[in-house]
Amino acid sequence: MRLVASPGFVTACAVLLAVCLHPALPIAPPPAVTAALALLLVVGLFAGARRAGGRIVGLGALAVAAALGYDGLRGHHGTLTLEAGSGTNRYEEEGPDGQPLGLRPLGFDLVAEKIEPGGAVLLRSGADARLVVGRGRSASQGGLRIGLADTVPGAEPSVLRISVAGPQGSRLVDVAANAPATVDGLEIGLERYFPDFALDAKQQPYSRSNEPRNPAALLGVRRGSASWRVFVIRAMPGIHKPEGLDRVLSLTEVVPREVVTLRVSREPAAALALGGLLLMAAGAALEARPA
Amino acid sequence: MSLVAAAAALALAAASVLAEIGSVHGRAPALAGRGLAVASALLLVATGRPAAWPAAVLAVAAALVAPRSLPYLVAGAAAVVVALRPPSSSGPGITPLIAALALALAAAAFQRSAEERAAGRPGAPGAAMLGGAALVLSLALLDGGNVLRWQFGVGAGASRVELPGASLVLGVALLVTLAGTLGTSVHFLAAPAPTSQALSLGRRLLVLGAGLAGLGVAVTGAQVSQGGEGALAAGALDLAALALAAGLLVLGVLRMLADERPLARSESASTAGADTKPVLALAAAAALLAAATAGFEGWRGEGTYATDAVARAGTAALLGLGALPATRLGLARIALFTVALLALLAGAV
Numbered sequence: 001m002r003l004v005a006s007p008g009f010v011t012a013c014a015v016l017l018a019v020c021l022h023p024a025l026p027i028a029p030p031p032a033v034t035a036a037l038a039l040l041l042v043v044g045l046f047a048g049a050r051r052a053g054g055r056i057v058g059l060g061a062l063a064v065a066a067a068l069g070y071d072g073l074r075g076h077h078g079t080l081t082l083e084a085g086s087g088t089n090r091y092e093e094e095g096p097d098g099q100p101l102g103l104r105p106l107g108f109d110l111v112a113e114k115i116e117p118g119g120a121v122l123l124r125s126g127a128d129a130r131l132v133v134g135r136g137r138s139a140s141q142g143g144l145r146i147g148l149a150d151t152v153p154g155a156e157p158s159v160l161r162i163s164v165a166g167p168q169g170s171r172l173v174d175v176a177a178n179a180p181a182t183v184d185g186l187e188i189g190l191e192r193y194f195p196d197f198a199l200d201a202k203q204q205p206y207s208r209s210n211e212p213r214n215p216a217a218l219l220g221v222r223r224g225s226a227s228w229r230v231f232v233i234r235a236m237p238g239i240h241k242p243e244g245l246d247r248v249l250s251l252t253e254v255v256p257r258e259v260v261t262l263r264v265s266r267e268p269a270a271a272l273a274l275g276g277l278l279l280m281a282a283g284a285a286l287e288a289r290p291a
Numbered sequence: 292m293s294l295v296a297a298a299a300a301l302a303l304a305a306a307s308v309l310a311e312i313g314s315v316h317g318r319a320p321a322l323a324g325r326g327l328a329v330a331s332a333l334l335l336v337a338t339g340r341p342a343a344w345p346a347a348v349l350a351v352a353a354a355l356v357a358p359r360s361l362p363y364l365v366a367g368a369a370a371v372v373v374a375l376r377p378p379s380s381s382g383p384g385i386t387p388l389i390a391a392l393a394l395a396l397a398a399a400a401f402q403r404s405a406e407e408r409a410a411g412r413p414g415a416p417g418a419a420m421l422g423g424a425a426l427v428l429s430l431a432l433l434d435g436g437n438v439l440r441w442q443f444g445v446g447a448g449a450s451r452v453e454l455p456g457a458s459l460v461l462g463v464a465l466l467v468t469l470a471g472t473l474g475t476s477v478h479f480l481a482a483p484a485p486t487s488q489a490l491s492l493g494r495r496l497l498v499l500g501a502g503l504a505g506l507g508v509a510v511t512g513a514q515v516s517q518g519g520e521g522a523l524a525a526g527a528l529d530l531a532a533l534a535l536a537a538g539l540l541v542l543g544v545l546r547m548l549a550d551e552r553p554l555a556r557s558e559s560a561s562t563a564g565a566d567t568k569p570v571l572a573l574a575a576a577a578a579l580l581a582a583a584t585a586g587f588e589g590w591r592g593e594g595t596y597a598t599d600a601v602a603r604a605g606t607a608a609l610l611g612l613g614a615l616p617a618t619r620l621g622l623a624r625i626a627l628f629t630v631a632l633l634a635l636l637a638g639a640v
Contacts, residue, residue, distance in 0.1 A: 010612070015613045018605075018606040018610045023599045041612075057612070077597065136591075137591075138592060138594035145590065146594055148593070263593060265595035267595060274586055274596075278580070278583050281576045281579035284573075284611070284612070284615070287568075288568075288573045290569070
């Protein structure tokens with residue numbers, strides 16, 4: 001017990017736990033190691049406390065450790081992806097390391113009514129419950145907290161509107177990654193997309209940014225056994241006319257897909273963790289008083 | 292570039308030097324330094340940029356709660372970032388403000404603890420050695436260690452701006468400061484005598500290194516400013532880190548030169564005699580509060596408290612707890628806590 005109560009023990013546990021928790025650590029330590037260090041720190045804080053402030057810090061640390069442990073065992077995390085107008089009643093649950101655990105029921109229906117360009121999403125749950133989530137704003141529903149995920153794939157403009165000009169006039173088709181379009185017997189697929197097209201020093205194409213400032217694409221076009229690769233760029237319609245292809249393809253527009261990815265979390269002990277941290281802060285502040 | 296924030300950064304650097312002079316020559320320079328720091332905080336608020344608030348909190352906390360040269364210097368580095376980054380309408384939130392308060396207190400506790408240790412080892416240029424080590428480390432790490440290859444630039448990809456003139460000055464500063472730090476370290480580790488040739492040479496090289504580092508910061512700032520808004524934004528953190536490290540060395544050299552005079556010892560010892568623990572305990576309390584607000588902001592904004600920001604704030608808070616107990620490696624533990632808070636703030640602004 002003398003070892004556990006020693007200042008060096010508390011220091012070692014706190015520093016090791018800090019290292020384990022830091023997101024820059026290349027390899028995440030096993031949860032059992034982190035939990036063991038947290039418990040040892042709590043025991044050390046209680047055993048080594050000489051004044052009221054130290055005991056309050058220990059009490060707060062106990063509350064935080066209990067909250068994190070409870071949420072680790074009983075909490076849930078996951079994501080769900082919705083298109084504007086679509087709905088779901090389940091989400092893809094993730095484990096502690098982000099590994100997929102399968103679909104889990106939300107316990108209610110969730111419909112994305114509107115997706116704003118800035119990322120704000122108007123959600124409807126049931127008949128009259130309306131929620132708004134966005135950057136820095138999440139909402140609660142049915143014991144779950146719903147927020148915008150860090151990465152919003154739906155915000156990327158990924159549908160290209162292609163004009164196909166031929167003897168009978170022009171037609172417009174939408175082409176997206178893994179979603180080829182068929183028009184006039186031609187199957188048009190997207191091979192590469194450059195939102196902000198440029199050529200590097202070796203004359204190789206690349207994209208300067210993810211913003212569609214100078215969109216261009218390489219399309220794979222097939223008709224029966226014949227196939228062509230056609231380069232289209234919005235700034236220069238119809239620039240590339242491959243031999244044997246009797247159509248002129250041009251990129252006319254980049255249409256943003258209205259899809260959003262939401263993060264879903266159930267953390268029933270969040271309030272206890274917050275209270276524990278505040279208690280620890282109060283205890284540390286009390287330690288500042290002269291003995 | 293915000294000229295008002297740049298003026299605040301310069302004023303905070305001056306406040307830092309005044310606080311250092313005040314620790315030797317009495318209250319007047321120290322009071323002038325406090326006034327400059329408060330004026331800098333007002334200037335930072337006057338920029339109208341929410342990103343300037345953490346730097347303003349740092350300056351106010353340094354002036355009112357922890358009036359020492361190191362907190363002023365850290366506040367100056369934060370003001371450099373504000374000056375170089377383009378304005379943003381979104382605020383940084385509450386967490387960086389509380390982290391800034393914790394950082395000012397932790398930096399003051401670190402400096403106080405270092406002074407208490409130095410008081411027991413007269414003639415030892417500990418602060419200059421520490422500043423030299425910080426400068427060598429930052430130069431070796433900045434831009435992926437390119438200074439070691441006589442290259443330096445800011446940004447990445449197509450927006451990268453190479454700074455050939457700055458790389459030359461910084462490379463020479465690195466070599467000279469490394470030699471000076473090693474020279475003084477050799478004396479510490481090997482010579483029982485109060486003075487030695489290694490110490491004498493090391494001191495001179497550290498003075499030269501401080502001058503070259505200051506020149507390097509100026510040349511880098513001038514070259515980056517010619518690269519346009521993109522280069523300024525990309526190089527903001529690098530330039531701030533460089534300015535902080537160079538400032539640490541300059542302050543250390545000032546202290547080293549002051550310690551050569553017999554007057555300095557007794558007066559500087561009297562200011563360093565106060566206990567470190569209350570300031571450190573308050574810094575740890577503020578870091579714990581920052582972790583709590585990060586958790587609340589994550590829960591409210593992203594729907595969960597299991598975010599990277601909370602993990603970083605929690606790490607800093609735990610290192611604060613680890614720095615509190617009276618046991619071995621006290622100075623190293625406070626330094627670790629201060630660096631963690633610095634990293635937390637740098638990631639948040």
